[in-house]
Amino acid sequence: MKKPIISVRNLVAKFGENTILKNISVDIYPQEVTVILGGSGCGKTTLIKNILKLYQPFSGSVKIFDKEVTSIDEQEFDDILSRIGMLFQNGALLNSLSIFDNVAIPLEQHTKLSKNVIEKMIKVKLDLVNLSHAIHMMPAELSGGMRKRAALARAIALDPDILICDEPSAGLDPLTSASLDELILKLKNLLNMTIVIVTHELASIHRIADRILFIDNGRLIFDGTLDEAKKTDIPEVKTFFEVGTF
């Protein structure tokens, strides 16, 4: 049995009086692609942000790389963060910087690599997401899907151990979306990356998922492999795989 790389226990998340996550416990295993599913507004983004301490969990424990992050000091948490790449649901590129500089930020902040090497890495990462031509553009000059891809390039700039993607393929055409899936599998195999993805694309789930987590109404109602998910009798999960969309 592998040791989990992220381990969440009894997590409760609230916005004011509104409880979004009710007592969630999940494990995410290294070198697997874990897909988080659930209807819109069920709390997938909230779960991710609570794990990464972008929101303070109301109660419960979160361990990343075996360290309890809810009570960790800032220095140590920064070290953890430099090993995690996050693709936000709306991209979250820094608007005042060009695409090149956006991807350069993590490299300049967290490594001592020389300028030439960094430049090469940026070019490669942008080429992997098919954005070489946009390297000197500003985020405002890109389409929604292009911004998403640029944000993915920024998320993988440091070859992180864990890559978290919040709906990477929303807003992309099926071909681009398929090539992103391929890229994700490549990264997983080449760099032994652990990947957590929120997505609704059934095709993409079939291609890449090792493990499925299904959240409904603030609770984790399914946790298992892709094959188990396809065969399960839990009604919500079943309809999802039958219908394919919400």
Next chain:
Amino acid sequence: MELREQSLFFEGELTKQTVPALNNEFLKHIDQMISTIDLQQVSKIDSAGIAFVDEILLQLELNPDDSLSMNEMVRTAYDTFTSAELKSISKEKKLDFFTQIGSSSVNFIISVRDGIYLIADISYWSFVGIFDKRGQRKGSVIQQALFIGVDALGIIALLSMILGLILALQSAAQLRQFGANIFVADLMAVSMVTEMGPILTAIILAGRSGSSIASEIATMQVTEEIDALKMMAINPIRYVVVPKFHAITICIPLLVTASTLIGIFGGLIIAVTYLDLSATVFIDRVFEVLTLRDAIIGLGKSYFFAWVIVIIGSYYGFNVKGGAEGVGKVTTQAVVASIFWVIILDAINSLIFYFNV
């Protein structure tokens, strides 16, 4: 890393953590004869490692196909992460001097043209909007008037009072020497009514309302709200700008009047406490000096100041480029430009009405 018979030999990890040190080591060997790079014993490599290898190849002017020796794992990583085949995309080239002059003059002409269109649009819809409230939200004029007028009254009153005190105090010192105490009333009345009241109010409004108009419209532009309004067949100028235009038109004469009266009252305080004048004498003198013409010119020009503030705020707001940063930029530009144009208009006004050859 070591050099074995013209071959640069690497073992262990070649990752973002180890590359900076390896690079320093490599620089020591750079003058030596190196013809191949041996990566057979590398146990882990990431994109930083590959970029480093590419950089070495580049510096040694070696060809990756015949100078790299790699194991299976490194080979797949290399194929994914190599930058050897990527052509470099240069930034836009610098324009030469004359092209720059040319394109900035064209830009200037375009912006003047856009500005004139906008002025025409705003004037037209503001006029139409007096009679026809379609395309505006109910109560938006009142809401804007509260924000532009009522909320600004406190700060305008405070600053006018201070300005009045300062003006009177500084001139009092001079006037006393000549025994011309009573003229402090002339000075306060004329300066507050024709100049200080309108300009002080306009500058405060430019700072408060000009910036908020520009940033509100710019944010709406950036977040596609303006496009959404257009798609609902709502004219953004009617919906967003006209209520502000009406509100500021209602508020400005009241604010200027308040500012003027409070400023003169500041003068009155100095006159009574410092210059031994009685309040009635001061007030009588004020009304004696003031002409209706001065009052009308003072109020009249303040309307133009107010309209300039709304128009410039909208102009910069609608012409925002980029995202959040763009909003900040146009807000600053709008405030600077509105203060500039307020003062220019003021100068023009003085030339027209007070320049007697």
